[in-house]
Structure formats: C-alpha cells, structure tokens
Amino acid sequence: MLVLRESYFIYVRNLKTWLAQPWMIVAAVLSSAFMFLFFGEPLRGITALPGFPADDYQAFLAAMVIVMAVVFSGSDMAMVLLTDMMSGYVDKLLLSPVNRFSILLGTLLIGGTRAMAQVLAIILVATAIGVRFEGGVLGILGVIVATTLLGVAMGCVGLIVAMRTRSVQVTVNSWLLFMPLAFLTSAFMPRDLLTGWFQVAVGLNPIEYIMVAVRAVIIEGWVWDSILPGIWILLATTAVLVGAATYEYRRATN
Amino acid sequence: MTNGPAVLVEGLGKTYPGGVRAVDGISFEVARGEFFGFLGPNGAGKTTTIKILATLLPKSEGHVEVAGLDVTRDPKAVRQAIGVALQEVGLDDLSKGRDFLELQGLLYGLTRAKARDRAAVLLELVGLSSVADRRVGSYSGGMRRRIDLAGALMHNPGVLFLDEPTTGLDPQSRIAVWEHLEELNAQGVTIFLTTQHMDEADRLCRRLAIIDHGRLVAEGSPAELKAGVGGDIVHVAFDSDTSADGSLDVALAAVRDLPGVRQADIAEGGLTATVGDSGAAAPAIMGAFQDANLSIANLSITRPSLDEVFLQHTGRQIRDSDADGDAEDRMWSQWMGVNRR
Numbered sequence: 001m002l003v004l005r006e007s008y009f010i011y012v013r014n015l016k017t018w019l020a021q022p023w024m025i026v027a028a029v030l031s032s033a034f035m036f037l038f039f040g041e042p043l044r045g046i047t048a049l050p051g052f053p054a055d056d057y058q059a060f061l062a063a064m065v066i067v068m069a070v071v072f073s074g075s076d077m078a079m080v081l082l083t084d085m086m087s088g089y090v091d092k093l094l095l096s097p098v099n100r101f102s103i104l105l106g107t108l109l110i111g112g113t114r115a116m117a118q119v120l121a122i123i124l125v126a127t128a129i130g131v132r133f134e135g136g137v138l139g140i141l142g143v144i145v146a147t148t149l150l151g152v153a154m155g156c157v158g159l160i161v162a163m164r165t166r167s168v169q170v171t172v173n174s175w176l177l178f179m180p181l182a183f184l185t186s187a188f189m190p191r192d193l194l195t196g197w198f199q200v201a202v203g204l205n206p207i208e209y210i211m212v213a214v215r216a217v218i219i220e221g222w223v224w225d226s227i228l229p230g231i232w233i234l235l236a237t238t239a240v241l242v243g244a245a246t247y248e249y250r251r252a253t254n
Numbered sequence: 255m256t257n258g259p260a261v262l263v264e265g266l267g268k269t270y271p272g273g274v275r276a277v278d279g280i281s282f283e284v285a286r287g288e289f290f291g292f293l294g295p296n297g298a299g300k301t302t303t304i305k306i307l308a309t310l311l312p313k314s315e316g317h318v319e320v321a322g323l324d325v326t327r328d329p330k331a332v333r334q335a336i337g338v339a340l341q342e343v344g345l346d347d348l349s350k351g352r353d354f355l356e357l358q359g360l361l362y363g364l365t366r367a368k369a370r371d372r373a374a375v376l377l378e379l380v381g382l383s384s385v386a387d388r389r390v391g392s393y394s395g396g397m398r399r400r401i402d403l404a405g406a407l408m409h410n411p412g413v414l415f416l417d418e419p420t421t422g423l424d425p426q427s428r429i430a431v432w433e434h435l436e437e438l439n440a441q442g443v444t445i446f447l448t449t450q451h452m453d454e455a456d457r458l459c460r461r462l463a464i465i466d467h468g469r470l471v472a473e474g475s476p477a478e479l480k481a482g483v484g485g486d487i488v489h490v491a492f493d494s495d496t497s498a499d500g501s502l503d504v505a506l507a508a509v510r511d512l513p514g515v516r517q518a519d520i521a522e523g524g525l526t527a528t529v530g531d532s533g534a535a536a537p538a539i540m541g542a543f544q545d546a547n548l549s550i551a552n553l554s555i556t557r558p559s560l561d562e563v564f565l566q567h568t569g570r571q572i573r574d575s576d577a578d579g580d581a582e583d584r585m586w587s588q589w590m591g592v593n594r595r
Binding site: 006009010013016017020021087088089091092093094095096097098 | 308309310330331333334338340342344345346347348349353357358360361362363389405
C-alpha cells in the first residue's frame with residue numbers, strides 16, 4: 001500500500017512536469033495530425049488495389065498513427081528520465097526513504113499516461129476527419145487500454161536506454177531504435193501485399209501484431225482472429241520489458 | 255533515533271569501478287548535537303564520503319553508522335533520520351518551490367496537511383514565501399541553495415548533511431545561512447558540513463577533519479588545529495620608562511617558566527611569546543608582569559588561521575570559490591535581518 005502511495009506522489013510530480021511543458025503535448029498531437037495529412041492524402045488511391053481490406057485509407061492508416069505515436073513515446077521517456085538523472089533529481093528521490101520500486105512505478109505510469117493522452121488526441125483527430133471505428137465505443141476503449149500498456153512497455157525501453165548510456169547524445173537519438181519497430185510493420189499496406197525480405201521482417205516484429213489488432217478493431221470490428229495474437233504479444237512484450245527495466249533499475253540504484 | 259554517535263566511521267574505503275581509490279581507510283566520529291566540518295581540496299574524497307554516509311553510494315569496505323544505524327544494513331531508516339543537501343544533487347526545475355517542498359515532505363512520510371504547514375513555515379524561514387509559487391528553475395543560485403536546505407529540513411531530521419551550503423552566495427546571504435545553521439544546531443540538530451571556506455569552518459564548526467588524497471590528515475577543534483600549527487603569538491608592549499632595570503629579566507624568566515609557553519623573547523620594545531593556548535597564557539603573562547612590577551602598555555594576540563592549518567596538512571591553499579551572489583540574495587539577507595530583529 002505504501003508503495004502505491006509513494007508511487008502516486010511521484011506520478012503526480014511527473015504529470016505536473018509533463019503538463020508544465022505544453023509544447024511537448026501540442027507537438028505530439030500535431031505530428032499525429034500531420035501523419036494523416038502527409039501519408040493519408042497522397043496514398044489515398046491504395047485502397048483500389050485488389051485485396052486491400054479498407055475503403056477509407058485514413059481508417060487503415062489510423063492504426064499506424066496510433067501505434068507509431070506510442071512506440072516513439074518511448075524515446076520521449078528516455079529523455080524525460082535522463083533529464084532527471086542529469087539534474088540530480090533522481091538522486092534526490094533516492095536519498096529519500098521511499099521504496100526504490102515506487103520511483104520506477106511512478107515513472108512507468110507516466111509513460112502509460114502520456115501514451116494514453118496522445119492516443120485519445122489521435123482518435124479525436126481521426127474522428128474529425130471522418131474515420132469510423134467499427135469496434136464502437138468499446139473498441140475505442142480497448143484500443144486506449146492496449147496502447148496505454150504499450151506506452152508502459154516502450155517507456156521501459158526508453159528507461160533502459162537512459163540508464164545504460166547516461167548520454168544525451170545517445171538518448172536524444174534513441175528514436176532510431178524505435179524506428180524499425182514502428183516502420184517494419186504493415187503501417188501503409190497489409191502484410192499480404194508486402195513482398196520479399198520486408199514481409200519476412202514484418203512477421204518477426206512484435207509491434208506488427210499489435211498494430212494488426214488495433215487496425216482490426218478500427219476497420220473491421222471485433223475480429224478475434226486478428227485481435228487475440230496482438231493481445232498475447234502485447235502482454236508478453238510488456239511483461240518482458242517491465243522485467244528488464246526493473247532489473248536494469250535495480251542494477252543502477254544497487 | 256537509537257543510541258550511539260551521530261556518525262561513526264571505521265576504516266571506510268571506497269574504490270570506484272575504474273580503480274580510482276577515492277577514500278582510503280578513514281575513521282572518525284561525530285557526536286550527537288555536534289557541528290562537524292569536513293574539509294579538503296577538490297577531489298580529496300569529501301563528496302564520496304558524504305554520499306556514502308547519506309546512503310547514495312555503496313562503500314567498498316569498513317563500517318559506517320549514521321544516527322546509530324548501519325548504512326548498509328538499514329539504509330531506509332538512515333534516510334528517514336537524516337536531511338541531505340548535496341551540491342550536485344538536484345532540484346526539480348519545472349516544479350514550483352512550494353510543490354517541491356511538499357513532495358519532499360510526503361516522500362518522508364508526512365501527511366498532506368503536515369507537509370503543507372511545514373512547507374509554509376520553512377518557506378518563511380528561508381525567505382522564499384514570495385516566490386513559493388514560481389518554478390524552481392527561475393530561482394537564482396542563492397535561492398536554489400535555500401530551497402534545497404528547506405527541502406532537507408522538511409521532516410525535522412536529527413542529522414543534517416550539507417555539501418558546501420554557501421558556495422556561490424554573496425557575503426550577506428552566507429551570514430544569514432550561517433545564522434540559520436547555528437540556530438538549528440542550538441536546537442540539537444547534528445550538522446555535518448563540507449566546505450572550502452576556512453572562515454565558514456572556523457566560525458561554525460566545533461570540530462573539523464581534513465581529508466586529502468582519501469585520508470584524514472588532521473582532526474580536532476579549530477583552536478586545537480590552529481594551535482598545532484605552532485601556537486598563538488602573544489606580544490606585550492611595555493611602558494618605555496620601566497624597561498631599564500633588571501625587573502624585565504625577572505619577568506622574562508617568569509614567562510618562560512609558564513606552562514604552555516613554548517618560546518619567549520624580548521624584542522622591539524616588548525616581549526613576544528609563542529604559546530599553545532593564548533586564552534590561558536595571556537592572563538598568566540600579564541600576571542608575571544604585575545609580579546615584576548612592570549606596567550603593560552598594550553597586549554596583542556595573533557592567531558594562525560585555518561588557512562595555515564590547511565596549508566600545513568595538505569601542502570596547498572584551499573581553492574577559494576568566487577562568491578557570485580546577486581541582488582536577490584542581498585534582498586533576502588536584508589529581509590532576514592528585518593525578520594530576526
């Protein structure tokens with residue numbers, strides 16, 4: 001219980017820190033809107049391809065915009081943590097008698113919150129440009145829950161990068177690490193229509209299955225054959241990454 | 255708090271992973287309620303030691319107890335018992351001053367209401383009430399030191415660790431901080447302070463240790479350490495008409511026989527004596543002159559400063575940081591002055 005209380009205090013602090021930088025939030029929402037604009041408009045004609053699963057390309061693209069935003073939030077979390085490490089604020093927290101795990105939890109939860117807020121904003125943008133969610137309100141809620149979890153998982157990757165390298169140079173560029181995760185996917189085109197090594201690589205990327213599940217909920221509704229693998233992989237990925245981040249965090253704070 | 259001294263260090267050593275030996279087997283004790291100064295040049299092992307005492311860094315060997323608790327076995331209880339303001343351990347720039355303090359309180363187990371009250375009291379005490387709702391990132395150097403000090407005091411710790419608390423402050427702000435620390439010490443708080451300012455150590459600390467190359471090279475009260483340099487110099491000037499007869503030789507012989515007088519000579523119309531403790535020796539010397547029926551025109555005492563102590567033990571002058579205070583610091587100290595009187 002005490003851990004939850006402490007984590008909550010640290011979480012609120014992290015939330016205030018995030019809200020104190022409104023431009024971060026505006027930029028995140030704008031970048032998602034740009035995705036619809038700069039990819040959705042020129043590629044609109046793809047829907048005419050035989051075997052393309054959606055009539056509205058923006059609806060097809062929505063899953064990519066959502067998942068990509070969340071994947072890249074891991075890079076933001078790396079920078080958030082590194083800033084606190086460099087200012088010495090992490091040490092300040094470590095000097096206090098709180099449980100070490102509370103500090104980690106308060107940090108991971110903010111990763112989830114940021115992802116959730118961003119997904120919510122994207123869904124609003126998508127709705128505004130006419131995307132229909134076949135999965136309905138429950139589908140939207142499901143997508144939000146799933147991507148919040150993914151936000152926690154990606155935050156773990158960011159955390160590990162920041163703690164391992166303790167380097168601004170590496171951390172600022174850690175989006176490079178997330179780029180293949182986000183782009184080696186069926187982001188623009190269904191996997192059946194991809195070819196060669198790219199198709200193989202996409203099949204090996206766990207993020208692909210999560211994206212497929214999110215997209216199924218948006219363009220088809222509750223098609224469990226597409227959704228379930230995504231859920232299992234999301235849970236497994238999150239468990240592994242939270243475990244790795246906890247291990248790394250223990251190592252760093254002895 | 256449990257029994258035992260505030261700080262107990264036995265054979266403490268620290269070797270960093272790269273192989274650097276930062277602390278090389280030091281031992282010392284700080285009694286409860288003591289104001290203890292830890293001096294040393296840059297890179298001597300000061301900050302490493304204070305970080306080990308504050309549980310931020312694991313030791314390589316030795317035994318360390320703080321507030322009667324083993325720092326390795328019971329770090330959480332140690333953290334609860336102490337307040338820490340380290341030079342490079344940071345503030346939360348995007349947080350408001352008041353929020354920063356309240357969170358500190360909550361993290362040390364205060365209730366929300368208590369944290370709020372305590373933050374208000376401390377903000378008033380360190381003169382930051384008027385900027386409490388501004389972000390810490392907008393504070394001047396002096397204001398940052400003060401909010402950090404307030405943060406360390408939120409949970410009323412029995413032992414306070416301060417790493418160079420006045421470096422970068424202008425003279426008036428320094429004095430205001432000193433007065434505040436003296437007040438805390440008078441209330442029974444043990445203070446462990448590192449500093450590069452010899453005047454600060456001299457004024458505040460009842461006992462000092464000097465560390466150099468990871469080893470303790472001297473330990474004692476400021477007076478003892480200064481006495482160790484070679485003693486105080488007492489100079490007695492006498493009236494010119496009394497200097498002719500043999501009573502002068504009588505007085506000189508008497509002074510040389512006094513305990514604590516190491517050397518005494520007649521020179522330049524007066525007597526110059528090197529003594530261990532001028533407080534005890536000066537009245538005795540005056541007594542010897544009275545016994546010899548000589549009248550004294552003037553008596554002066556010159557003391558070696560801690561700078562000489564430091565030089566003697568480390569072979570170099572301590573680097574004096576430039577005091578780069580600003581207008582706000584001065585305003586604060588004025589405010590403190592108004593508030594105190």
